[in-house]
Amino acid sequence: xxxxxxxxxxxxxxxxxxxxxxxxxxxxxxxxxxxxxxxxxxxxxxxxxxxxxxxxxxxxxxxxxxxxxxxxxxxxxxxxxxxxxxxxxxxxxxxxxxxxxxxxxxxxxxxxxxxxxxxxxxxxxxxxxxxxxxxxxxxxxxxxxxxxxxxxxxxxxxxxxxxxxxxxxxxxxxxxxxxxxxxxxxxxxx
Amino acid sequence: xxxxxxxxxxxxxxxxxxxxxxxxxxxxxxxxxxxxxxxxxxxxxxxxxxxxxxxxxxxxxxxxxxxxxxxxxxxxxxxxxxxxxxxxxxxxxxxxxxxxxxxxxxxxxxxxxxxxxxxxxxxxxxxxxxxxxxxxxxxxxxxxxxxxxxxxxxxxxxxxxxxxxxxxxxxxxxxxxxxxxxxxxxxxxx
Numbered sequence: 001x002x003x004x005x006x007x008x009x010x011x012x013x014x015x016x017x018x019x020x021x022x023x024x025x026x027x028x029x030x031x032x033x034x035x036x037x038x039x040x041x042x043x044x045x046x047x048x049x050x051x052x053x054x055x056x057x058x059x060x061x062x063x064x065x066x067x068x069x070x071x072x073x074x075x076x077x078x079x080x081x082x083x084x085x086x087x088x089x090x091x092x093x094x095x096x097x098x099x100x101x102x103x104x105x106x107x108x109x110x111x112x113x114x115x116x117x118x119x120x121x122x123x124x125x126x127x128x129x130x131x132x133x134x135x136x137x138x139x140x141x142x143x144x145x146x147x148x149x150x151x152x153x154x155x156x157x158x159x160x161x162x163x164x165x166x167x168x169x170x171x172x173x174x175x176x177x178x179x180x181x182x183x184x185x186x187x188x189x190x
Numbered sequence: 191x192x193x194x195x196x197x198x199x200x201x202x203x204x205x206x207x208x209x210x211x212x213x214x215x216x217x218x219x220x221x222x223x224x225x226x227x228x229x230x231x232x233x234x235x236x237x238x239x240x241x242x243x244x245x246x247x248x249x250x251x252x253x254x255x256x257x258x259x260x261x262x263x264x265x266x267x268x269x270x271x272x273x274x275x276x277x278x279x280x281x282x283x284x285x286x287x288x289x290x291x292x293x294x295x296x297x298x299x300x301x302x303x304x305x306x307x308x309x310x311x312x313x314x315x316x317x318x319x320x321x322x323x324x325x326x327x328x329x330x331x332x333x334x335x336x337x338x339x340x341x342x343x344x345x346x347x348x349x350x351x352x353x354x355x356x357x358x359x360x361x362x363x364x365x366x367x368x369x370x371x372x373x374x375x376x377x378x379x380x
Contacts, residue, residue, distance in 0.1 A: 158355055158358070161355060162352060162355055162356075165348055165351060165352055165355075165369070166352075168348070168373060168376075168377065169373065169377075170370050170373050170374065170377075171366065171369070171370060173366075173370075176361065176363075176366045179355070179361070180360050180361060183358060183359065183360050184360065186358075187358065187359075
């Protein structure tokens with residue numbers, strides 16, 4: 001499957017800004033793939049598709065969660081969390097992408113999870129640090145991404161959970177498990 | 191069972207400072223019990239015993255965790271988290287306290303958990319706001335405790351998790367579940 005064909009199918013699903021963000025995630029993820037020795041073609045495919053379901057109607061996403069094997073507890077958390085898991089399903093059904101590694105990277109790109117694969121980490125991180133992102137602390141994560149994939153993902157995870165708690169919102173369990181898992185790996189278990 | 195007898199048995203288990211803290215937790219918890227309509231006698235018993243296992247040797251606490259029905263994942267988190275759960279067991283075995291509500295308040299006083307009982311909330315909160323505690327944000331929690339038990343517990347839980355993450359340490363799942371559960375109850379589900 002050619003990535004250019006996929007891009008043509010992804011584009012009409014997104015707003016102009018979101019599509020541009022998607023291309024920046026692709027470029028950032030490709031750099032990370034090269035730096036950390038991951039399959040660049042697969043990474044680019046995952047990056048291009050990571051927000052595929054972003055603008056699906058909430059009703060449709062809800063239906064996919066109910067009708068699929070996706071965890072039902074998603075329905076009790078903010079709908080912003082739905083497009084990753086639903087995107088993993090729709091990119092298989094609608095775009096014919098059937099690579100569990102890619103699907104999983106799309107699924108977990110917002111929350112992360114415990115025991116992320118390298119591909120999952122790269123998409124999770126690229127989505128956070130692509131050059132269009134501007135918020136306090138992002139430069140520290142970009143710097144870490146130059147030399148330590150785990151540490152950069154840990155910072156991403158920690159910043160994300162702390163940001164959610166600062167806003168007094170719920171934190172999906174996978175976000176929290178990602179934080180604990182990466183903290184263990186960075187700190188050696190404390 | 192008379193609380194004065196229990197106090198006499200708790201005192202030699204603690205340092206002087208920790209014993210004074212314990213008495214302040216008792217007084218704070220008694221006030222909260224009165225304010226929020228909870229059994230004052232039970233609350234005082236739970237408060238007096240909450241740190242009972244605090245200075246047990248780590249090896250002994252570890253053994254209790256392994257030999258009892260306590261969750262084994264405690265062993266993968268900081269030993270500071272062990273004295274609550276182990277205290278719940280030891281106060282039954284050594285002090286003869288056999289009230290599941292009291293035991294549970296001792297068990298969860300450090301982390302909280304989802305669906306806390308009123309007694310659990312009062313001990314969790316009293317331990318955090320007793321007058322000897324001095325740290326940024328404590329006054330806001332004391333103020334909240336004057337009129338809204340749930341909100342005060344939510345602040346306690348949120349502050350605790352954020353503090354742990356600021357120190358880059360692991361967060362025990364119950365702490366996180368307490369935060370999400372209380373956030374739902376405060377915010378109405380977001």
